[in-house]
Amino acid sequence: xxxxxxxxxxxxxxxxxxxxxxxxxxxxxxxxxxxxxxxxxxxxxxxxxxxxxxxxxxxxxxxxxxxxxxxxxxxxxxxxxxxxxxxxxxxxxxxxxxxxxxxxxxxxxxxxxxxxxxxxxxxxxxxxxxxxxxxxxxxxxxxxxxxxxxxxxxxxxxxxxxxxxxxxxxxxxxxxxxxxxxxxxxxxxxxxxxxxxxxxxxxxxxxxxxxxxxxxxxxxxxxxxxxxxxxxxxxxxxxxxxxxxxxxxxxxxxxxxxxxxxxxxxxxxxxxxxxxxxxxxxxxxxxxxxxxxxxxxxxxxxxxxxxxxxxxxxxxxxxxxxxxxxxxxxxxxxxxxxxxxxxxxxxxxxxxxxxxx
Ligand code: TXA
Ligand code: MG
Numbered sequence: 023x024x025x026x027x028x029x030x031x032x033x034x035x036x037x038x039x040x041x042x043x044x045x046x047x048x049x050x051x052x053x054x055x056x057x058x059x060x061x062x063x064x065x066x067x068x069x070x071x072x073x074x075x076x077x078x079x080x081x082x083x084x085x086x087x088x089x090x091x092x093x094x095x096x097x098x099x100x101x102x103x104x105x106x107x108x109x110x111x112x113x114x115x116x117x118x119x120x121x122x123x124x125x126x127x128x129x130x131x132x133x134x135x136x137x138x139x140x141x142x143x144x145x146x147x148x149x150x151x152x153x154x155x156x157x158x159x160x161x162x163x164x165x166x167x168x169x170x171x172x173x174x175x176x177x178x179x180x181x182x183x184x185x186x187x188x189x190x191x192x193x194x195x196x197x198x199x200x201x202x203x204x205x206x207x208x209x210x211x212x213x214x215x216x217x218x219x220x221x222x223x224x225x226x227x228x229x230x231x232x233x234x235x236x237x238x239x240x241x242x243x244x245x246x247x248x249x250x251x252x253x254x255x256x257x258x259x260x261x262x263x264x265x266x267x268x269x270x271x272x273x274x275x276x277x278x279x280x281x282x283x284x285x286x287x288x289x290x291x292x293x294x295x296x297x298x299x300x301x302x303x304x305x306x307x308x309x310x311x312x313x314x315x316x317x318x319x320x321x322x323x324x325x326x327x328x329x330x331x332x333x334x335x336x337x338x339x340x341x342x343x344x345x346x347x348x349x350x351x352x353x354x355x356x357x358x359x360x361x362x363x364x365x366x367x368x369x370x371x372x373x374x375x376x377x378x379x
Pocket of ligand 1: 066089125145171224
């Protein structure tokens with residue numbers, strides 16, 4: 023156990039750097055780990071050029087060392103120390119102009135000697151982004167370093183959208199937490215790579231496929247495969263967690279065109295779990311919530327404004343654990359716009375178990 027420092031800062035921060043951020047930046051400079059808010063989720067930052075510091079991230083999170091980290095910078099000038107500038111194409115530049123600062127991570131060929139090879143997990147590429155959050159930007163400027171930062175959760179748990187989530191997972195394991203209130207988007211950045219002139223979405227996120235297409239109308243965009251298993255194909259093994267974002271209880275997604283049939287299926291499924299003696303939970307949306315009865319019904323945003331679903335998703339998944347819920351049915355949402363990222367996270371949280379009604 024180490025003592026984790028805690029600073030509360032104002033979201034509407036001015037140009038003056040406060041004492042709190044100055045101290046947090048100093049901790050980063052001396053090789054410690056500091057959690058900070060971004061517009062997507064809280065990140066756990068460390069100096070990307072310092073291998074011992076980056077090791078601190080992997081240890082605190084319990085993260086497998088073959089999963090590379092995103093590097094956060096304050097401005098595009100910092101790019102040249104990290105990546106091979108010759109490989110930056112007009113399409114890359116256009117994406118940076120349109121979406122930075124913002125929730126888009128661009129994977130580019132890494133410059134040798136620029137950052138620790140732990141950051142890239144030995145790959146020849148590095149993912150980079152400029153976060154669109156006043157606190158993150160001030161911290162990055164003050165530290166004057168490229169900062170490697172995965173989401174600030176224990177590996178496998180839902181990403182943190184509040185400083186209290188970071189505290190729950192990492193208190194006593196990291197140098198400090200900058201509390202800047204709730205994050206905005208709620209799901210992580212979109213990770214993309216351009217190869218042979220075509221754009222690959224490696225992880226859907228805050229910037230949608232539609233937004234990318236309108237920035238680069240002539241470029242072919244590849245969305246990731248949607249993994250899915252039939253519910254009955256997978257043995258129910260709540261203890262075995264190779265899933266991400268997963269609540270501790272069993273969870274599956276129920277989806278279908280006929281919303282009445284979906285609601286009936288879910289309620290019957292939950293009633294059966296109740297009879298087996300399990301505590302039950304349902305994840306649903308404002309429009310549907312009144313149909314359900316369970317020990318915990320979580321209303322996760324509104325289908326008419328899918329951004330609100332993204333904002334609430336991780337906190338909702340954490341609530342099931344806080345209440346010790348053993349059996350969960352989650353409604354799916356349409357996979358357009360931000361819905362692609364929402365369903366990507368929900369599928370992982372549900373171990374890819376999906377029931378089509
Ligand atoms: O919104 C976000 O991206 C948040 C905030 C803190 O910025 N960060 C975040 O980091 O989500 P993390 O470590 O939880 O997720 C990084 C993702 C992983 O899926 C990783 O595999 C991918 O980015 N990634 C990083 N570097 C990569 C690379 N060189 N090539 C391919 N994928 C990469
Ligand atoms: Mg993560």
